[in-house]
Amino acid sequence: MKPNILAYKALPDDVLAYLREHADVVTLDDAALSPGTLAAALKDADGAIGASVKVTPAMLEGATRLKALSTISVGVDQFDVDDLTRRGILLAHTPDVLTESTADTVFALILASARRVVELADWVRAGQWQKSVGEAQFGVEVQGKTLGIVGLGRIGGALARRAALGFDMRVLYTNRHPNEAAERAYGAKRVELAELLGAADFVCLQVPLTAETRHLIGAAELKAMKPGAILINTSRGAIVDEAALIEALRHGTILGAGLDVFEREPLAADSPLLTMKNVVALPHIGSATRETRHAMARCAAENLVAALAGTLTRNIVNREVLKRP
Numbered sequence: 001m002k003p004n005i006l007a008y009k010a011l012p013d014d015v016l017a018y019l020r021e022h023a024d025v026v027t028l029d030d031a032a033l034s035p036g037t038l039a040a041a042l043k044d045a046d047g048a049i050g051a052s053v054k055v056t057p058a059m060l061e062g063a064t065r066l067k068a069l070s071t072i073s074v075g076v077d078q079f080d081v082d083d084l085t086r087r088g089i090l091l092a093h094t095p096d097v098l099t100e101s102t103a104d105t106v107f108a109l110i111l112a113s114a115r116r117v118v119e120l121a122d123w124v125r126a127g128q129w130q131k132s133v134g135e136a137q138f139g140v141e142v143q144g145k146t147l148g149i150v151g152l153g154r155i156g157g158a159l160a161r162r163a164a165l166g167f168d169m170r171v172l173y174t175n176r177h178p179n180e181a182a183e184r185a186y187g188a189k190r191v192e193l194a195e196l197l198g199a200a201d202f203v204c205l206q207v208p209l210t211a212e213t214r215h216l217i218g219a220a221e222l223k224a225m226k227p228g229a230i231l232i233n234t235s236r237g238a239i240v241d242e243a244a245l246i247e248a249l250r251h252g253t254i255l256g257a258g259l260d261v262f263e264r265e266p267l268a269a270d271s272p273l274l275t276m277k278n279v280v281a282l283p284h285i286g287s288a289t290r291e292t293r294h295a296m297a298r299c300a301a302e303n304l305v306a307a308l309a310g311t312l313t314r315n316i317v318n319r320e321v322l323k324r325p
């Protein structure tokens with residue numbers, strides 16, 4: 001008998017067709033999705049695929065058949081992983097396929113913030129370009145500067161490559177373990193966070209959101225940055241204490257920020273961040289290219305089918321589940 005799969009995010013047609021070859025698929029309209037609807041639909045599911053929705057332990061209380069969850073993301077902060085493991089539910093995610101497009105987004109924010117691309121494009125649109133630009137419109141250089149990467153994993157590595165080989169930048173990083181490949185290939189140097197904050201012209205946050213990384217960057221860390229430095233966050237909003245960031249930007253503690261993620265998403269239209277010319281705010285588009293989002297959906301679908309067949313060997317978040325008798 002085919003397993004039951006719940007898709008709680010819209011999937012490309014070919015990916016949905018692939019799932020239907022292997023399972024009976026129920027789809028939920030993600031625009032109208034509430035925790036109650038998702039919890040009710042999970043009751044009949046052997047597996048579920050989706051993204052961008054918090055899946056809490058309470059929502060899994062009635063999900064007695066559920067064997068696998070497959071998130072269309074690399075980040076797994078929408079789940080209580082320990083709770084899933086206790087319940088014997090395998091969690092799969094989509095690393096690798098989004099590495100390059102996300103590193104591009106980081107670099108887009110670096111360049112846009114340093115060269116004031118969004119602010120000055122608005123200025124042109126507003127009819128303010130009446131003579132050739134002067135100092136008031138100058139940005140800061142990117143090439144040759146120091147890039148600080150907080151968390152040098154896959155995306156951090158792709159960022160280090162762009163910075164070192166494309167922009168001749170010095171790369172400093174923090175990471176739980178040394179990243180020897182990045183040290184060899186890009187001259188990246190592992191330092192303590194305090195040293196990175198004090199030396200970097202661009203501080204890029206590339207760590208996952210966990211209890212340890214929540215508000216990793218607060219008032220003290222922002223103060224430790226150089227006054228001319230720019231903070232780039234494409235990881236998760238809660239890595240930064242947003243209220244402290246707003247204060248730091250207001251008082252010129254740092255030069256600017258390029259942000260793709262926020263403590264609350266979607267970002268409220270009345271957020272003070274949106275009134276600041278030295279902030280570039282994007283709507284969480286890190287991996288949002290046609291090609292990458294398709295590859296992520298395909299990868300997540302394949303992860304789920306293999307997980308339900310008991311053949312999944314990669315992209316597993318809680319491998320401990322497999323060791324259970």
Ligand code: 8YV
Nearest residue numbers: 051052072073074075284287
């Ligand atoms: C997506 C992401 O925005 O992979 C992640 O962790 O943040 C993004 O690629 C998101 O999960 C929606 O698919």
